[in-house]
Every structure is written in structure tokens, then in C-alpha cells.
Amino acid sequence: MNLFQYVSERWDRLSLQALLHVSGVVQCTVIAAIIGVAVGVLVYRSSAGSAIATALASTILTVPSFALLGLLIPFLGLGVAPSVVALVLYGLLPILRNTIVGLNGVDAAVTDAAKGIGMSRFGVLTRVELKLAWPAILTGMRVSTQMLMGIAVIAAYAKGFGLGSEIFSGLTRAGSANSLNQALAGTLGVVVLALVLDGVYVLITRLTVSKGAK
Numbered sequence: 469m470n471l472f473q474y475v476s477e478r479w480d481r482l483s484l485q486a487l488l489h490v491s492g493v494v495q496c497t498v499i500a501a502i503i504g505v506a507v508g509v510l511v512y513r514s515s516a517g518s519a520i521a522t523a524l525a526s527t528i529l530t531v532p533s534f535a536l537l538g539l540l541i542p543f544l545g546l547g548v549a550p551s552v553v554a555l556v557l558y559g560l561l562p563i564l565r566n567t568i569v570g571l572n573g574v575d576a577a578v579t580d581a582a583k584g585i586g587m588s589r590f591g592v593l594t595r596v597e598l599k600l601a602w603p604a605i606l607t608g609m610r611v612s613t614q615m616l617m618g619i620a621v622i623a624a625y626a627k628g629f630g631l632g633s634e635i636f637s638g639l640t641r642a643g644s645a646n647s648l649n650q651a652l653a654g655t656l657g658v659v660v661l662a663l664v665l666d667g668v669y670v671l672i673t674r675l676t677v678s679k680g681a682k
Contacts, residue, residue, distance in 0.1 A: 508567030570601025
């Protein structure tokens with residue numbers, strides 16, 4: 469049986485796994501964005517605070533995926549919970565760093581002008597600074613999403629969601645019938661989904677970022 473036949477005969481299962489994979493990654497990226505932007509807003513005015521926050525987020529990326537999941541499983545058990553926590557933690561750094569860079573890159577003259585017309589500090593942040601920092605934040609989210617598409621495969625180790633179970637199953641059954649097709653189907657599925665999501669980010673950028681902000 470060739471790869472095309474394998475995918476055709478198991479399309480229902482593979483499409484469900486693909487949907488769960490992309491849905492899980494997108495949701496984890498959104499959670500990471502909420503946390504990363506919030507922390508970035510809190511620390512971007514402090515060089516020490518920015519350095520500490522960035523260093524902590526960077527440290528998480530030094531922990532191997534299998535090791536982090538192994539540490540989380542005793543506390544959260546198997547399934548979706550440890551997978552989500554791990555993906556959110558891994559997705560923080562690009563978003564946090566880009567939020568800090570984007571906010572620090574806002575021209576002081578622009579914020580001074582906003583204050584001069586009576587905007588409150590919160591108004592300046594939400595209506596001026598975050599809007600101007602949005603391209604950088606969106607780039608951070610784009611990087612995190614692409615990174616998490618691959619890391620999410622490891623979620624299968626914790627009985628998590630997505631195409632990782634297809635890849636792991638094929639690899640553990642290496643040499644048996646359809647084992648190669650199974651691993652290839654999962655791997656190619658992740659690649660295709662990553663390209664689709666990257667295209668979505670390109671579209672979002674075009675729709676939400678003005679030419680001046682670019």
C-alpha cells in the first residue's frame with residue numbers, strides 16, 4: 469500500500485487528528501500571547517524586569533520537551549493538561565521578547581503627543597503603544613505557532629492531542645506493515661498544517677497592520 473492509499477483509507481482518523489493538532493496549537497498560542505503580552509506590558513519600562521522575564525522564558529526552552537512533560541505528568545496526569553501547559557510555556561519567549569521590543573520601539577514623541585491631548589496612561593498604552601507594537605507581537609506569535617507545531621508532536625508522549633500519536637505509533641512499529649506510511653502521514657500532516665497556519669498569519673498581517681506600521 470502506498471502513502472496515498474493509506475491516507476485515503478484512514479482519512480477520517482487523520483483529519484480528526486489534524487484538526488485536534490492545529491486547534492491545540494492555536495489555543496496554546498493564544499494563551500501564551502495573553503500571558504506574554506501581559507508580562508511584557510508589566511516589565512518593558514524596566515531594563516532589569518525585562519531581562520529577568522526574558523531570561524526565565526529563555527530557560528524554559530533549554531528544557532527538553534520529553535523532560536518537561538515527564539516533570540508535569542506526576543502533577544497533571546496524562547492527557548491534554550500537561551501538553552497544554554508545556555506548549556504554553558514553550559510559546560512564551562518569542563511573544564514576550566517581541567512585546568518588549570515592540571513597546572520599547574514606540575517613538576516617545578508619539579506617546580508625548582497622545583498625553584498632550586489628554587489621554588490617560590492606560591489610554592496611551594492600549595490605543596497607541598500596543599497598536600504600534602502589534603506588528604512585532606504578531607511576529608512573535610507567528611514564530612511561536614511554527615515552533616509549537618513541531619513540539620506538539622511530543623504531546624503524544626503524554627497521551628496528548630494531535631498527529632504525534634500517528635508518528636509515534638509508526639516509529640514504534642518500524643518494520644511492520646504500513647509503519648512507514650503511518651509515520652510519514654503524521655509528519656507530512658504537521659508540515660502542511662504549519663504552512664497553512666503561516667499563510668493565515670500573512671493574511672492577518674495584511675488585514676491588521678497598516679503600511680505605515682510595517
